[in-house]
Amino acid sequence: RFERITGHNKLGAVLRGLDLALDLGINKVKLNTVLLREHTLEDLPRFLALVKERRISLRFIELMETGLRRDYFAAQHLSGSVIEEQLIQTGWQRVPREAHAGPAIEFAHPDYAGRIGLIMPYSKNFCADCNRLRVSSRGKLHLCLFADQGIDLHPVLEHEDAEALAGFVRQSVCGKQAGHQLAQHHSGAIQHLAMIGG
Numbered sequence: 001r002f003e004r005i006t007g008h009n010k011l012g013a014v015l016r017g018l019d020l021a022l023d024l025g026i027n028k029v030k031l032n033t034v035l036l037r038e039h040t041l042e043d044l045p046r047f048l049a050l051v052k053e054r055r056i057s058l059r060f061i062e063l064m065e066t067g068l069r070r071d072y073f074a075a076q077h078l079s080g081s082v083i084e085e086q087l088i089q090t091g092w093q094r095v096p097r098e099a100h101a102g103p104a105i106e107f108a109h110p111d112y113a114g115r116i117g118l119i120m121p122y123s124k125n126f127c128a129d130c131n132r133l134r135v136s137s138r139g140k141l142h143l144c145l146f147a148d149q150g151i152d153l154h155p156v157l158e159h160e161d162a163e164a165l166a167g168f169v170r171q172s173v174c175g176k177q178a179g180h181q182l183a184q185h186h187s188g189a190i191q192h193l194a195m196i197g198g
Contacts, residue, residue: 014031015050018031018050018054018056019054022054022055022056028057029054029055029056029057030056030057030058030059030117031050031056031057031058031059032059032061033047033058033059033060033061034060034061034062034063035060035061035062035063035077035078035080035083036063036076036078037075037076037077037078038075038076040060040078040083041078041082044083044086047060048112048116050114051112051113051114051115051116052111052112052113052114053113054113054114055113055114056114056115057104057106057114057115057116057117058114058115058116058117059104059116059117059118059119060080060083060116060117060118060119061119062077062078062079062080062119062120062121062122063076063077063078064121064145064146065077079120079122080118080119080120080122080123081120081123083116083118084105084107084118084120087107087109087116088107090109091109091110091111092107092108092109092116093107093108093109094106094107095107095108095115097129100131101129102131102132103119103121103126103129103130103132104117104118104119105117105118105119105120106118121180126179127144127178127179127180128178128179130144133169133173135153136150138150139152139153139154139157140152140153141153141169141172143172143173143176143177144176144177144180145180146180147177147180151172153165153168156168
């Protein structure tokens, strides 16, 4: 079933890529996958097998609601807390967060070489630790994936002044809202995450 979900040939290519990265000595190898109610719970043991011998971080990201396919979100959204509970019940322990760590909460197990990460944007205080900014291909600075609009960088980029750009970004970040409104089904201007590569 796992091979049918991922596509056996694609899975083999992903595993070869992971192993090659590890063989080349890359220390922090991360593999992201989206939590889906239809598949993840049933296939969790096979996902965990990926990190049994591989020193990688397999990260489960909660499906996020966007402007398109709200019905798909309603049918497939699975809270990361469900996975967290299963991990804790089977001996996985939460790893203390490093300073400047990304959004994933990581878990380790003494019998596994790798780690499991959970990215849960619907959890309480998720935005408090956010350290992410994005620039779209259209030159807009997005302080949040789910903001109503991006900030146009073209006027400041035209001057080719690095200090002015840094100041503009700092000023913009200082005006950032404290959190998103995903729990209220407001996904901002994002119709789908590929719009800004999030």
